[in-house]
Amino acid sequence: MSEPLEKMFNSLYINEVPTLWSSKAYPSLKPLASWIEDLLARTKFIQLWIDQGVPTVFWISGFFFPQAFLTGTLQNYARKEVISIDTITFDFKVLKEHYEDIKQRPVDGCYIRGLYVEGARWDYNTEKLGESRPKELYTDMATMWLVPAGNRSPPTSGVYNCPIYKTLTRAGTLSTTGHSTNYVISVEVPTDKEQKHWVKRGVAMICALDY
Structure with a gap:
């Protein structure tokens, strides 16, 4: 397992957003579980915009x-x-x-x-x-x-x-x-x-x- 993947695994283990993800994402201080919920809410907001105007x-x-x-x-x-x-x-x-x-x-x-x-x-x-x-x-x-x-x-x-x-x-x-x-x-x-x-x-x- 490569070093980036190992760091990602360790982050997942302690409920922390992996650096591989956060470096490409919006600014956030949330732990991983809350971050995922927030990400889903954001994508839902955009999808509703596409579907419903x-x-x-x-x-x-x-x-x-x-x-x-x-x-x-x-x-x-x-x-x-x-x-x-x-x-x-x-x-x-x-x-x-x-x-x-x-x-x-x-x-x-x-x-x-x-x-x-x-x-x-x-x-x-x-x-x-x-x-x-x-x-x-x-x-x-x-x-x-x-x-x-x-x-x-x-x-x-x-x-x-x-x-x-x-x-x-x-x-x-x-x-x-x-x-x-x-x-x-x-x-x-x-x-x-x-x-x-x-x-x-x-x-x-x-x-x-x-x-």
């Missing part, structure tokens, strides 16, 4: 490279409005409806789901970012609507610029954008507290957890 709500955590999907959404809007993509940014709206109750796609932009909030939680009663409950490390984020808008001025108060990461590792090789390759985008989440309040708590959104 464009989804109403996109599972953003199911993409290999979410940034490309978001860029494509902006490009579609730019072509529709015949404006430069460099002048377009996203506006963000958090929806009350559960993603399974949403039956129609938005006219512009996209609905996304599948994010987890670390260090805080989304309060459905106040429709704002709230403090974490005791012993809650991560909570599900509500469905969000990413709305393309041209020449938009970002709000200076009333929101927290929450970064989204693919995994819990908030580091990685810097890309040409100046961000970590593990970084996806920052979203504006409604809040009645200052930015520094959530920054001190390290609040971020995660596409995939480590279990």
Whole structure:
């Protein structure tokens, strides 16, 4: 048995994703069993897209490279409005409806789901970012609507610029954008507290957890 195969066998034995697989796959911190379940869920999401057409709500955590999907959404809007993509940014709206109750796609932009909030939680009663409950490390984020808008001025108060990461590792090789390759985008989440309040708590959104 070759050395790569022996390493793969040892990884399977301890429920770890073999390097032979992880080097070709999307970033993930999950153990092997959870990783396989996640992989099957991702392929099912894509297969349903092929069989049933464009989804109403996109599972953003199911993409290999979410940034490309978001860029494509902006490009579609730019072509529709015949404006430069460099002048377009996203506006963000958090929806009350559960993603399974949403039956129609938005006219512009996209609905996304599948994010987890670390260090805080989304309060459905106040429709704002709230403090974490005791012993809650991560909570599900509500469905969000990413709305393309041209020449938009970002709000200076009333929101927290929450970064989204693919995994819990908030580091990685810097890309040409100046961000970590593990970084996806920052979203504006409604809040009645200052930015520094959530920054001190390290609040971020995660596409995939480590279990």
